[in-house]
Amino acid sequence: MEGMSEEKCALVAELVRMLDMVRQLEAHMAGTGQQQxxxxxxxxxxxGDQRCRALVWTMRGSIDRAVHMAMSCCADGRRAAGGQLPESPPSGGDGSPRSAGSDQAGDFRGRGNAAGQCKKKKTLPKRRTQVRVSAVQDVTPLDDGLSWRKYGQKDILGAKYPRxxxxxxxxxxxxxxxxxxxxxxxxxPLLFDVVYHGSHTCTQGAAVHPAAASAEHSQAQKPQPAAAAEQTTASPAFESAAGPVLPFSLLSNKPAGADHAAGGATSSPFPGGARVTASPATPECLVQELAATTNSPMAMGEMDFMFPLDADFLENPASYF
DNA sequence: AAAATTTGACCTGT
DNA sequence: ACAGGTCAAATTTT
Known part of the structure; x- marks a missing residue:
C-alpha cells in the first residue's frame, strides 16, 4: 500500500516535471509565434510551428489528465488524514474562487440525491484559457472545433458580463x-475567459485531440484519413455549434429584449462575413485559429492549468500526499 | 420535426 | 442567505 503510494507520488513528480518542460516549450513558442x-x-x-503547438496542446492535455488522475488517487489518503487537495489559487483578480471546488460537480450531481455516492467527483481536469477576439462581435476564436451545447447562463456577482x-x-x-x-x-470586452472541465471522450474529441484518444486506447493507430473522415462528421456539428452555440448574449448583460436583438444575429452571427468557413477541425487548425485570431500569443501563453503547480509542489510533490 | 437556445426555478456549497 | 451551477419547459432555429 505504502509503496504503491510512493510510486504514485513519484509518478506525479515525473509528470509535473514533464508538464513544466512543456510549459517552457510553450512559452518559447509563444514568443516565436508572435514573431512569425x-x-x-x-x-x-x-x-511546422503550428504542428508543434498542436503537439504541445495535446501533450499538455495528456499530462494534465495523468497528473490529475495520479493526484486524485494520492489525495484520497491525504484527505482521509485531514489534508486537503491543494486547490487552484484564487483566479487572479475578479475571479470567483468560491466555485473552484464545486463547479465540476454538476456533471454528476443530478437533481436527485445521487450526491452522496458521488462525493469524489472533483477529478475532472480543469483547464483555463483566455481567448481574445478581434472585434466585440467577433466570437470566432471561441469556436474550438468541438460541438458544445449551451445549457445555462448566469449573471455573476460583480462581473459585467454573464457566464x-x-x-x-x-x-x-x-x-x-x-x-x-x-x-x-x-x-x-475582447477577451474571454474560457474554462474547460474534463476532456472530450467522444469521437469528435478524439478527432480534435488525437493524443487524448491514444492515451486511453490504442486508437493511436487511427490514421489521418480517419481523422479526416471524422472531420466531415464533425463539420456539420461544428456548423451548428459555431453558430447558435456561441454565447452571443455574452455580448451584453442586457434584459431579454435586448438580448433577443443580439440573438437575432444568431442566424448570421458574423457581420463581417463568413470566417466560419475556415472552421478548424484539426489540432493544427485549432491552434492556428487560437493563436492567429487571437491578436496576441495569449491563446497559448495564457493556458493555465488549474492544478496546484506552485513552487512548493514542484519542489516536493510528495509533501502534498 | 428535430435540435439548439433561452431563461426562470431549483439545488448545493460556503 | 447568497452565489454559482444545473435542470427543464418553453421558445426559436434549422
Missing part, C-alpha cells in the same frame, strides 16, 4: 462529460 505573426510570412515554417455554460453535444449519446464556461472579461 508580426513577420507575416513564413508559410512552411509557420505550418455561459456549455457541455458536449454528445454528452448523452457518448457519455462525454466535457464542459466549458465562457465569460467575457470585465476589463477587456
Amino acid at each position: 505573426q508580426q513577420g507575416g510570412g513564413g508559410g512552411a515554417a509557420a505550418g 455561459a455554460y456549455f457541455r458536449c453535444t454528445h454528452r448523452h449519446t457518448q457519455s462525454c462529460h466535457a464542459s466549458k464556461q465562457v465569460q467575457r472579461t470585465d476589463g477587456d
